[in-house]
Amino acid sequence: MNTLPSWACxxxxxxxxxxxxxxxxxxxxxxxxxLGIVREGGVSALAALGAASVIGPVLLRRLRVxxxxxxxxxxxx
Numbered sequence: 266m267n268t269l270p271s272w273a274c275x276x277x278x279x280x281x282x283x284x285x286x287x288x289x290x291x292x293x294x295x296x297x298x299x300l301g302i303v304r305e306g307g308v309s310a311l312a313a314l315g316a317a318s319v320i321g322p323v324l325l326r327r328l329r330v331x332x333x334x335x336x337x338x339x340x341x342x
Contacts, residue, residue: 296320 269277296317303316 292324296324 299320300313300317303313304310308316
């Protein structure tokens with residue numbers, strides 16, 4: 266038995282779709298703030314670029330959804 270009615274799932278999906286540009290903007294703003302903090306610390310541009318290459322995947326890792334079937338070996342499916 267589903268815990269949510271089907272219309273509620275559609276409302277949640279529509280809300281996420283409409284709010285996704287705002288989430289993208291806020292995540293870009295967060296990365297910019299973190300890079301500004303790194304640059305204010307007197308770090309070179311190359312080190313700030315390295316920090317950006319670490320900060321981006323760490324922030325985006327939470328957004329990726331893992332498929333439950335990934336943990337199943339081929340013959341177990």
